[in-house]
Amino acid sequence: MGPAAATGLRQARHRRVRLPDFPWDALTPFAEKARAHPYGLVDLSVGTPVDATPLVVQHALAAAANAPGYPTTAGTPELRDAAAGWLARRLGVIVDPSAVLPVIGTKELVAQLPGQLGLGPGDRVWIPTPAYPTYEVGALLARCEPVLGPADGVGLVWLNTPANPSGRVLTVDEMRAVVGWAREHGIVVASDECYIELGWEARPVSVLHPDVCGGSHEGLLAVHSLSKRSNLAGYRAGFVTGDPRLVAGLLEVRRHAGAMLPTPVQAAMTAALADDMHVAEQRARYANRRAVLAAALAVAGFTIEHSEAGLYLWATRGEDAWATVDALATVGVLVAPGVFYGEVGRRHVRIALTGPDAQIATVPERMAVLPPPQAPAPSVGGYRPDARTTGAHPVTAPSSAPSSAAHQPSAPRPPAGQPVRGPQPSSTGTGALPVATWPTYDAPGYSTSGHDNPAYDKAAYDKAAYDGAGYDGNGGHGVQVTTEPPDIR
Ligand SMILES: Cc1ncc(COP(=O)(O)O)c(C=O)c1O
CATH class of the missing domain: 3.90.1150.10 (Aspartate Aminotransferase, domain 1)
Structure with a gap:
């Protein structure tokens, strides 16, 4: 190896991001x-x-096995429609199908989102704690500084509701407060909602729900994984949606990066989201x-x-x-x-x-x-x-925001x-x-035998899925939006 190559190798090692141990x-x-x-x-x-993996999904995968051409990064129209339909039916969230972008499992997106949004050295990413470790990894990979609360220079806030590992569900009030604060400062909020179908004693609400975002998705992204809800972890299937401008920016980057979901997986995901x-x-x-x-x-x-x-x-x-x-x-x-x-x-x-x-x-x-x-x-x-994380912990909070270090469990x-x-x-x-006893599944006519049940009334089921009596709603109506971010840990 010549001296120039050796120097290059040394520099590459020097510049490698220091990640936490696996x-x-x-x-x-x-x-x-x-x-x-x-x-x-x-x-x-x-x-x-x-x-x-549900048979309806396995069959859809098999039926799409003949896939000689490249898939599109944006996903098939059927997939985007299915995702938009699921969001409306199950979460009360209305998005245009063009604002749905498939991802190759959401871990991949979480690890790359700060970079794909254009954040870099000097920027900070506010991550929850305790938290799924990949939020921190994503910040480090983009050479951003992960912080555990509001701070100067935050360009992205991660929410995770319901949370891994704690199972905590953020209330509508808490989410509204974060969204209000982030909007005031021009900061993107990404909400990882991969366990949103698994509410037990609380009903999780999407950041894109009108009670939280006031009907505008500006500056907001919601991330959804099919791994757990559909036993699809081996397929690598998820999507991100929200602010059409942000999604278009991600699409542009991801097209160049070749971040495409395989055609059979897109078909499988379409079937999973429709069922x-x-x-x-x-x-x-x-x-x-x-x-x-x-x-x-x-x-x-x-x-x-x-x-x-x-x-x-x-x-x-x-x-x-x-x-x-x-x-x-x-x-x-x-x-x-x-x-x-x-x-x-x-x-x-x-x-x-x-x-x-x-x-x-x-x-x-x-x-x-x-x-x-x-x-x-x-x-x-x-x-x-x-x-x-290394760096400035506890963070120095901006004057409008209390330091997260003071927050109590x-x-x-x-x-x-x-x-x-x-x-x-x-x-x-x-x-x-x-x-x-989430009321979603107590809809009239529902039985775990699924579509074979002659009494299954889809309209009633879908209605109960969102307006079920017993939706505690977390008090979303008439809530004062505060400019102070709450303790979301
Ligand atoms: C909070 C959270 N987000 C994202 C993921 C990634 O899921 P996947 O890459 O399978 O979509 C996981 C996986 O456990 C998780 O717990």
């Missing part, structure tokens, strides 16, 4: 321990779907697993916090997260330590609802012999800003030095989690 590698020893359990491993760590029955069936499976796991955790002395929606239970028994992971591995159950999602999760674990039923059924028995909790980790004085925490024992009330105040 967290899942750290779980390997605990997976081995759990696998050695005589009943075998119950893997509730990653949250990868285990139920079959609500398989989502209802999948919801019912998760609701049952959630009830079994929540009861087992409560009996074993865990406190379940938030978890009012989404694919996970967010639980603590006061000790260090890794100690809980180790104890659960002893009984063959593998979970994710909360620290994977930020420092605020250092005493929590995330339990995914994605185990097969037969395995989940063994969890209560396993919990009966769970080793007791260790002494809690030393208190660090309440929640503190995340230690994962909304969920109860065990007092320092005192382990939590026995069933505890959840932060939602409901105690043990009930089986899901």
Whole structure:
């Protein structure tokens, strides 16, 4: 190698973005321990779907297998129509189909959005905490600074409702306040809504719903994944929609980058978005697993916090997260330590609802012999800003906005030095989690046998899907828009 090439290589290494360690590698020893359990491993760590991809989707994929030509980045008209139809039917959100842009699984978009919006060095991205790690990665890849609250130089705010890992649902008021603040400062708000079909004790609302955005999508993007709702994680299928100007800008970049969804996957996604029955069936499976796991955790002395929606239970028994992971591995159950999602999760674990039923059924028995909790980790004085990111934490807030560093957790925490024992009330105040009763699926004529049910009345089902009695609405009407961003953590 000549000196010029060697210099180039050195410079390339020097300029490489420093990313956090890939967290899942750290779980390997605990997976081995759990696998050695005589009943075998119950893997509730990653949250990868285990139920079959719906036949309606598989057939659509197969029927589109002959695809010699390139697909379009914008997606087929059928796909964009299906996405717009689903948004209207299920979320009460009206978009023009031309404002729908398919993505190759939403992780890909999350990791690239800051760069694809044109943000770069000197810009900041406000990410939630605890959070799905890819928001931070996306900011770092674009050489932006991730921050955990409002700050000068923020060009993009990420919302995640329902949230991974906590299952927290942002209220209409909270979302309106963020949107109002961001609009005042000309900042884009992207809302990751990949678990929006999985509301249990709260009904998640899209950032594009008129109650939140006042009927204008300006400056807003909503990101939707089909991985969990449709057991489609292996297909890589999602879409982004919202402000037509922003979507057009993303389309332009993504056309040049070749970020196209394969034609058969576009067909599969179209079928999935047009069919609500398989989502209802999948919801019912998760609701049952959630009830079994929540009861087992409560009996074993865990406190379940938030978890009012989404694919996970967010639980603590006061000790260090890794100690809980180790104890659960002893009984063959593998979970994710909360620290994977930020420092605020250092005493929590995330339990995914994605185990097969037969395995989940063994969890209560396993919990009966769970080793007791260790002494809690030393208190660090309440929640503190995340230690994962380098740079200026806590952030300096602009004068119109309070610093996020001052925000307090909304969920109860065990007092320092005192382990939590026995069933505890959840932060939602409901105690043990009930089986899901989102009215969407209580529509007249609905049965889990899906379209074969002769009593199925689609019009009634669709109407109930949005106007269901019991929609708590989170008080969206007559809400004062504030210029102050709320605590959305
Ligand atoms: C909050 C959140 N956003 C995005 C994703 C990415 O999903 P996918 O790439 O499968 O669409 C995940 C996956 O777990 C997630 O939890």
